[in-house]
Amino acid sequence: MVKKEGLFEVEKWLKREGEPLPKGKKRKKDYRDRKTELYVLDILTLETLYKFSKRGIIKALGGPVSRGKEAVIFHAIGAEEEELAIKMYKISTSNFHVMLDYIIGDPRFENIKRDRRSIVFAWARKEYKNLKRAFDAGVCVPEPIAYDKNVLIMEFIGKEEVAAPRLKDIPVEVLELDFDLEELFWRIISEIKTLYNRGRLVHADLSEFNILMKGYEDVDVSANKIEPVLIDMGQSLLLEHPNADAFLKRDVKNIVVFFNKLGLTCSEAEVMKIIKG
Numbered sequence: 711m712v713k714k715e716g717l718f719e720v721e722k723w724l725k726r727e728g729e730p731l732p733k734g735k736k737r738k739k740d741y742r743d744r745k746t747e748l749y750v751l752d753i754l755t756l757e758t759l760y761k762f763s764k765r766g767i768i769k770a771l772g773g774p775v776s777r778g779k780e781a782v783i784f785h786a787i788g789a790e791e792e793e794l795a796i797k798m799y800k801i802s803t804s805n806f807h808v809m810l811d812y813i814i815g816d817p818r819f820e821n822i823k824r825d826r827r828s829i830v831f832a833w834a835r836k837e838y839k840n841l842k843r844a845f846d847a848g849v850c851v852p853e854p855i856a857y858d859k860n861v862l863i864m865e866f867i868g869k870e871e872v873a874a875p876r877l878k879d880i881p882v883e884v885l886e887l888d889f890d891l892e893e894l895f896w897r898i899i900s901e902i903k904t905l906y907n908r909g910r911l912v913h914a915d916l917s918e919f920n921i922l923m924k925g926y927e928d929v930d931v932s933a934n935k936i937e938p939v940l941i942d943m944g945q946s947l948l949l950e951h952p953n954a955d956a957f958l959k960r961d962v963k964n965i966v967v968f969f970n971k972l973g974l975t976c977s978e979a980e981v982m983k984i985i986k987g
C-alpha cells in the first residue's frame with residue numbers, strides 16, 4: 711500500500727548522518743533534506759521511528775496526515791498490515807510552557823525534569839496513558855499501541871490512508887440532512903460520561919476539532935453507523951485535578967454550543983447533571 715516512502719528511507723536518512731564526509735567536503739542537500747525540513751522530523755525522531763521498525767511495530771511509514779503547531783501526524787502500516795497513526799511531538803513546540811503547567815499538576819508525573827525534552831517526552835507518555843485509560847474504560851478513542859520519547863503510535867481512524875474528517879469538517883447541510891443530530895449529540899455526551907465515570911478523566915480540549923467521524927469516508931457506511939471518536943488527549947486530566955470540573959464545563963459548553971447552532975436546544979447545566987449522575 712505505502713510504497714513511495716517506506717521505512718527504508720528512515721534507514722537511509724540515519725546512515726547519511728553517520729557517514730563522515732571527506733575533509734573540506736560539504737554534503738549536498740537532496741530530497742531527504744527537503745522532506746525532513748518540511749515535516750520537521752529531527753534525527754532523534756527518526757531514530758525513534760527506526761527503533762519501532764526494528765521492534766516490528768511499524769512496517770512502513772506513509773505520508774503526513776496533519777501538521778499542527780505541537781505535533782505532526784503520519785500514516786503508517788503495522789506488523790499485521792493494520793493502518794497506524796504516528797504522532798510525533800516537536801521538541802521545539804511553542805506549547806512547552808502550557809505542557810509544563812499541566813504536568814506539574816498531575817500526580818502521575820511527579821519527579822519529571824523541567825527541561826524542554828523531558829517535558830515533551832512526558833507529554834507523549836501522558837497522551838498514551840490517557841488514551842489507554844480511556845480505551846480500557848470503553849470510550850471511543852484510537853487504540854494506543856506504543857510510545858517512546860516524543861513519538862506516540864495509535865490506531866489510524868480512517869481508511870486507506872485517508873483520515874476520517876473532524877466533526878468540524880462535515881458541511882452543515884450534510885449534518886442537517888444525513889444525521890440524527892439529537893442522537894449524535896447524546897452519543898458524544900455519553901462518551902464524555904463514560905470517560906468521566908469509568909475512566910475518571912476529563913478530556914480538557916474537547917470540541918468539534920478533536921472529534922473524528924469514523925466511517926464517514928466509507929461510502930458503504932450509513933450515517934447512523936458513523937462513530938464519533940475522541941482524539942488528542944495529551945492535556946486530559948484526572949478527576950482529582952483541581953481544574954477538572956472547570957475543564958469538564960468547558961468541554962460540555964463547546965459541544966452544546968456546536969449543536970445548538972445546528973438547531974438543538976440543550977442546556978449545559980442539564981448535560982453536566984447527566985454526566986455526573
Ligand SMILES: Nc1ncnc2c1ncn2[C@@H]1O[C@H](COP(=O)(O)OP(=O)(O)OP(=O)(O)O)[C@@H](O)[C@H]1O
Nearest residue numbers: 776777778779780781783795852865866867873942
Ligand atoms: N488516530 C488518528 N487517526 C487518523 N487521523 C488522526 C489521528 N490522530 C490525529 N489525526 C489527524 O491529525 C490531526 C491532528 O491531531 P491532534 O488533534 O491529535 O494533534 P494536535 O497536536 O492537536 O494538532 P493540531 O494543532 O493540528 O490540532 C487530527 O485533526 C486528525 O486529522
Ligand SMILES: [Mg+2]
Nearest residue numbers: 919920941942
Ligand atoms: Mg487537535
